[in-house]
Amino acid sequence: MKLSRRSLLQFGALLGVTIAGGGRSARGGPKNILSDDRMGVLVDTTVCVGYRNCEWACKKAHDMSTLPIETYENRDVLGQFRRPNLESLTVVNEFPSDKPIPIDVKVQCMHCDHPACVSACIVGAFSKTEKGAVIWDSDKCIGCRYCMVACPFQIPAFEYNKPIQPRILKCDFCVHRTANEEKPACVEICPVEALTYGRRHDLVKVARERIRKHPARYVDHIYGEHEVGGTSWLYLAGKDFKKIGFPRNLGNNPAPGVSESIQHGIFAYFMPPALLYALLGSIMWMRRKINHEESASDGKP
């Protein structure tokens, strides 16, 4: 059988796809234990009233200093956009709405299913637990702050003010509470139950049902269901998520997917050294050929 040019190209393309497909297996971050029973929280921003009791409860649960709960009734702080920081691992931001009441959005670690911080951490301090929480080990942490750069939601905070043994801080999904079958502190205190704690799979169903029942109330999107490969915290809203402080254009692929697929892909096939030697070899060969031709032409009378 004679191999035509066309079939040769087809074979080449097929080979390329196979190799690329093989590379895809490296995508999706580290091998997390993604249990079907992993927990999550559904945040309904149409219910949240911006009480900020969650901020207070979070600090209490993590032994952080806080003013009395009554002071949290002051809504002036909602006037400016805030991020979770050293003082508060969760904050509530307020956004204007087309309706008479503004939209309040609680912000904290999303607890990604394929966390970029876990992938970026060079000492393996970060890990994703079976129950869904993304936690870290302060003893292992060397303070490189790669996790802060890697996080697509800009969540981890760093104790810049502490010269000796500074720590990374972020929401830990109240692992010390959930281990004792307690709800996360913020979920428990919310007076309007804007936060629902449950199995992530069930929460997606609940969220879908709410959108189906009240199509005018919600935009048809569960933020976190697919974003960066899925997150444990899910959000419902009545307004485009881009307009209420959520990062734009994150895509649905896991955040560490690209970097890891490049790294794992390249090193898996021992490509860089081979390519490097091939390049050097071809340069040498070219130079030799040119030299040979030059010396041949010089030899002519």
Next chain:
Amino acid sequence: MKISLVILLFFPLTLCAQHSERSPSSGLNCKSCHSCEYPTVTNPCLVDCPREDLITIRHGVSSGPNMIVIDRFRERYGPVVFSHRLHAEMADMGGGCESCHHYNTTGPVLACGSCHEPGSGSMELGMPGLVAAYHRQCMSCHREWQHTVECQSCHALSGDMKMAAKGLGELKAKEHKRISEPTKVVFKTRSDKGSQVTFYHDQHSKLFGMSCTMCHEGQGCVRCHDVKKTVLTETPVSSMDGRTTEEKHKACFSCHENDKCSNCHSDVETKPFNHAVQTGWVIKKYHSNLSCRSCHGSGNRFVRVQSDCGTCHSLEKKGSFRHEVTGVRLDDNHLGFACEDCHSGNRFDKVPDCSTCHDDKSWPSDRPGIPWP
């Protein structure tokens, strides 16, 4: 073993015998809730609950309770005094009882606590507990018009029983801000019959005695009663785009259906309604104190009245008509006569005829009494 087999075999048969299309207690069709022919305790084969279709609260405002004191969580907060009837009256102008008692199926009206479990959280994922149910229900409106989420606007802190004692007196302070209604609203239209419609709002509400809900039906309280709102915003002309002629004119057509376009549409601002100008009949003295409805009927559309006074006054008994309102107080000699004796043919717009009885007297030089007042 044998017995259980017998039961297993005959149980469906006994069900068959009892089978009827409707539940004897609720009168509901079984198929509204169960998908299979023979639901059992172990397999009730429930369909997605059609709760929205089953809502059956249809009763008057007064049949509900007046005041409700919510004190189930007294260890943290003092009781919340909830003026149920006041809120029911407000709801009656909008969505009715269902606006709070959502998903109330057949039978008595259920309190919040009948479905929502006490405390926070619930067995059913995503269904709010009682605390959250109260908060959501109250705050969805209070946030809209009050613009605050202060706990103390409803809760007295535990130990402070003043609020419960004061009851309604205290609640008065929380009532909705009264709004000053606009005198007139000039609607800009894209009609070729006249680009402006001058609507005299205060005349319609005060003079013509229309209730707010005749036009502002189902619009929600906050449209007008907002602590931040001092002036009502105008409806932009673009908001009417894409609506049919009927939809655009719905509010006006309930009364003005048969009127000419020019009655409302004009290229310039029109003057308010004036009885003398529009109808040719000057209202003075006694008639100016009357409401429109006392002459023009109780229907949406005012009924045209004949200029003949007998239309209203024909049933007047002798002596019962206070003649002085016309400007002449009758003397005792004339008080007993029938109206027709002087006003022949009950034509009150004509000069009274003295010649029926008197040869030497005539109106207006000889009045049958004294000028009044």
